[in-house]
Amino acid sequence: MNPILDIQHVTHSFGQHTALQDISFSVKQGEVVGLIGRSGAGKSTLLRCLCALERPQQGHILLDGVDLTTQPERQLVRIRRRIGLVFQHFNLLTSRTVAGNIALPLQIAGCPRKEQAARIAELLDLVGLKGFEKKYPSQLSGGQKQRVGIARALAANPTLLLCDEATSALDPESTNSILNLLADINRKLGLTIVLITHEMDVVRRFAQRILVLDHGRLVEDGTLLDFLRDGQNNRTLQTLLADIRPSLPTFLTGTLADTPQQGPHKTIIRLVLSGDSASEPLFSELSAQFGVQAALLQGGVTTVGEHLSGDMILSLEGDRTEQALSHLKMAAQNMEILGYVPSHS
């Protein structure tokens, strides 16, 4: 199947400054992709290119097979209607009601009045705002405003939904509910979603696949599990992952040594698990097979997309710790020894 979005060797500069450098990736129909990067990485510039507000100086951007970089402006106006945009600050018209805001793209598309009302009711139901038609944006919470923003973005049945820092202005609870809503929309409508953000925690919970932009270059393309497993020596990934990874408890940082001490000690490890291994009874297994006592110090198992994934810091203690470590190395996606502490720590 052809990709819904195909970015080929896109380069774009502002004067001497290269904001995007030879970017290539493609997105399949129905995929949920998180595009992450620090401030200045080039996210907004790429987003503007994706929705044809900026024409890259080099390369091609194909949306459903149509090259945006070669279309005349009047064609681009029509193509932009096929891209739903969700903004950080909602961009709602304060003088219009909720229904009036959602109606806007329908009016631009020339949708008959009767059909507009039915479509608005359908969209309000989809985003969980039934009965909110007559309210004004000033009467809504941030999360509700973003639901209106999403309904408006979906109104004209877009081919692609682009979310630009869609949760960055929201509190954690609203962020969660908006991410759940977007996941629900992806499941129900099979809509392709590209979510642009600087927050790893957002893509961690939501994206099936993560693209990392750094200094205008696409430096990573993979799943969170790929990054946790292989990112140990990758500074860009380490910086991004530091926001979401469990860290060593402070009460241990002072006593952690690089080599095992004389006398009874615990081995402190970081473990990345996925799929079956994340749901297995790890602690009882280590105890039964090796007589090793394992204690969870930080982290745990969470659901990432459809899969279970574990990222945790453990302490292990027992005479057969070496054998237990060899076993974990085989069973886990990644196992790293962080150091050793005296038993009484």
Ligand SMILES: Nc1ncnc2c1ncn2[C@@H]1O[C@H](COP(=O)(O)OP(=O)(O)OP(=O)(O)O)[C@@H](O)[C@H]1O
């Ligand atoms: N119109 C412009 N003129 C000149 N330089 C620009 C322009 N737009 C962006 N840049 C530069 O291009 C680089 C990428 O900017 P961009 O806004 O795409 O990054 P970003 O990842 O979206 O950052 P942020 O998260 O802070 O919004 C930056 O160095 C920025 O200063």
